[in-house]
Amino acid sequence: MNLLPFDRLPAHAPRRFVPENVAWGDWSQIAPLFDRLEARAARCANAGELERWLLDWSELSAALDEESSRRYIAMTCHTDNADAEQAHLHFVEKIEPHLKPRQFRLELIYLAHPLRVSLSEERYGVFARNTKVHVQLYRDANVPLETEEARLSQQYQKLTGSLTVQFRGEEKTLTQMVRYLEEPDRALRQQAWELAANRRLQEAGKFEQIFDQLLALRQQISKNAGFANYRDYAFRARCRFDYTPEDCLKFHDAVEREVLPALLDLQAERRRRLTLARLRPWDLAVDPLNRPPLRPFEQVESLVSNTNRIFDRLDGELAGGFKTLHDLRLLDLANRKGKAPGGYQSTLAEARLPFIFMNAVGVQRDVETILHEAGHAFHALATRDEDLHAYRHAPFEFCEVASMTMELLGNQFLETFYSPPDARRARRDHLEGILEVFPWIATVDAFQHWLYTHPGHSPPDRTAAWLGLMNRFGGEVDWSGCERARAHLWHRQLHIFLHPFYYVEYGIAQLGALQIWANAKRDPARALADYKRALALGGSRPLPELFSTAGCRFDFSAETVKPLIELVRQELAEPN
Numbered sequence: 001m002n003l004l005p006f007d008r009l010p011a012h013a014p015r016r017f018v019p020e021n022v023a024w025g026d027w028s029q030i031a032p033l034f035d036r037l038e039a040r041a042a043r044c045a046n047a048g049e050l051e052r053w054l055l056d057w058s059e060l061s062a063a064l065d066e067e068s069s070r071r072y073i074a075m076t077c078h079t080d081n082a083d084a085e086q087a088h089l090h091f092v093e094k095i096e097p098h099l100k101p102r103q104f105r106l107e108l109i110y111l112a113h114p115l116r117v118s119l120s121e122e123r124y125g126v127f128a129r130n131t132k133v134h135v136q137l138y139r140d141a142n143v144p145l146e147t148e149e150a151r152l153s154q155q156y157q158k159l160t161g162s163l164t165v166q167f168r169g170e171e172k173t174l175t176q177m178v179r180y181l182e183e184p185d186r187a188l189r190q191q192a193w194e195l196a197a198n199r200r201l202q203e204a205g206k207f208e209q210i211f212d213q214l215l216a217l218r219q220q221i222s223k224n225a226g227f228a229n230y231r232d233y234a235f236r237a238r239c240r241f242d243y244t245p246e247d248c249l250k251f252h253d254a255v256e257r258e259v260l261p262a263l264l265d266l267q268a269e270r271r272r273r274l275t276l277a278r279l280r281p282w283d284l285a286v287d288p289l290n291r292p293p294l295r296p297f298e299q300v301e302s303l304v305s306n307t308n309r310i311f312d313r314l315d316g317e318l319a320g321g322f323k324t325l326h327d328l329r330l331l332d333l334a335n336r337k338g339k340a341p342g343g344y345q346s347t348l349a350e351a352r353l354p355f356i357f358m359n360a361v362g363v364q365r366d367v368e369t370i371l372h373e374a375g376h377a378f379h380a381l382a383t384r385d386e387d388l389h390a391y392r393h394a395p396f397e398f399c400e401v402a403s404m405t406m407e408l409l410g411n412q413f414l415e416t417f418y419s420p421p422d423a424r425r426a427r428r429d430h431l432e433g434i435l436e437v438f439p440w441i442a443t444v445d446a447f448q449h450w451l452y453t454h455p456g457h458s459p460p461d462r463t464a465a466w467l468g469l470m471n472r473f474g475g476e477v478d479w480s481g482c483e484r485a486r487a488h489l490w491h492r493q494l495h496i497f498l499h500p501f502y503y504v505e506y507g508i509a510q511l512g513a514l515q516i517w518a519n520a521k522r523d524p525a526r527a528l529a530d531y532k533r534a535l536a537l538g539g540s541r542p543l544p545e546l547f548s549t550a551g552c553r554f555d556f557s558a559e560t561v562k563p564l565i566e567l568v569r570q571e572l573a574e575p576n
């Protein structure tokens with residue numbers, strides 16, 4: 001049974017090295033391919049042959065990557081299907097543990113290869129630098145620990161995806177409950193918020209337990225690799241060559257100094273407009289003028305067609321790419337029970353095609369999400385002609401520039417969904433959301449710095465650290481009576497469980513996206529051309545060069561934060 005939303009995809013190119021009918025769930029069929037690559041490396045007689053060898057290795061990596069993505073996609077589309085879960089787990093538990101040592105051996109062979117020095121430094125410099133990091137960090141002893149880490153991540157996904165509440169006589173997922181937080185009826189909002197928060201709190205013990213296990217595993221992984229703590233390990237493993245933990249701490253300070261005043265102003269204005277004495281947690285998403293929520297679409301078909309019209313207005317090539325995704329059924333957008341929460345873009349590495357997953361329920365947030373994920377998809381499409389698999393994806397700090405820029409540029413044409421006043425309202429909401437999200441990014445990132453530099457902490461210590469950050473960055477919201485929900489709010493943040501330290505990237509990238517948006521205000525054609533040129537570089541260049549090609553600076557100090565926040569505030573100050 002095909003559990004994927006799409007059928008057979010067109011091949012990007014015929015395979016040259018990997019046989020056509022490999023059963024990817026059977027390690028005995030995969031191992032000989034690694035044997036052949038190992039044996040062949042020694043026989044490479046010139047630089048051209050070594051490059052050919054790299055491309056064959058790349059072809060194998062892409063095929064394996066795609067298989068892993070397919071199983072992941074099937075599982076997240078059907079969290080309640082035992083076969084999908086089993087197929088994913090089988091790959092994670094029975095294939096990946098074999099793959100890692102074999103990939104490691106190929107990396108060693110490559111780095112030690114006598115012909116490597118004859119390859120172009122310009123072309124292979126970034127690849128060699130990243131490969132060296134993998135080799136330095138690789139430990140056989142960590143392979144089973146990473147398998148366990150993936151299993152626990154899946155448990156977290158399954159738990160969050162399974163949570164439902166009874167609301168107005170119907171069973172609703174927690175994702176479906178989010179839209180009620182935009183309802184003008186305050187009692188209704190409160191009821192919806194409390195139902196969802198209490199449902200999560202019922203599982204608080206399980207979330208804490210999953211996290212404690214992840215924490216112990218991660219500490220052991222970093223120790224095995226010779227690091228004093230998991231933070232330092234994660235910075236290296238994520239190939240963060242261009243910034244340090246201290247830069248991140250300075251970024252948190254910059255957010256506190258430059259963004260928090262803007263957040264407090266927004267909250268004060270919201271309180272005034274809603275004529276409330278105090279803002280409660282369920283007052284944060286409703287329109288401050290108590291207008292009914294924006295309803296950009298009822299059916300996902302119109303989400304797709306209107307998004308397509310936005311891209312038509314923006315750029316013919318991008319519009320064509322989006323249409324291809326739709327035609328190949330690489331969009332699974334509607335929310336339904338059994339789907340994992342959230343949204344993501346995944347690349348089918350061999351077909352070199354992107355897939356977009358999300359949980360659309362008919363709110364403006366869905367429009368933001370599809371523009372965001374489409375930005376990632378355009379990034380994948382832009383690198384289709386790159387034959388080195390490792391260069392077909394950029395560092396995350398820049399991946400999020402691709403996606404967040406598309407939110408800002410796409411928003412210029414929201415009239416495809418709305419009347420002009422509603423489109424302006426949606427744009428304002430988005431910009432306010434940007435101001436609001438920086439403090440949350442700082443909170444989540446600072447929390448992770450704390451988590452992994454305080455080994456042996458207890459759950460109550462952890463809660464205290466979290467609450468300290470909520471006090472520092474949360475603004476003025478009255479949580480009285482909801483203290484437990486506030487103390488466990490981080491349970492909702494999937495990255496903390498699944499992708500440790502992958503969060504500051506959103507802050508770094510948002511600053512890049514805001515710079516491109518500012519460029520587009522001056523010269524839209526040039527800004528878009530620079531953006532597309534940078535996307536096409538994939539991961540072949542260092543981070544600062546990707547940013548500069550896109551027309552922005554790689555910097556997240558107060559010096560960069562301050563003027564961009566001012567620009568957003570100016571835009572918000574303009575009359576509607």
Ligand SMILES: [Zn+2]
Pocket residue numbers: 372376399400403
């Ligand atoms: Zn993203």
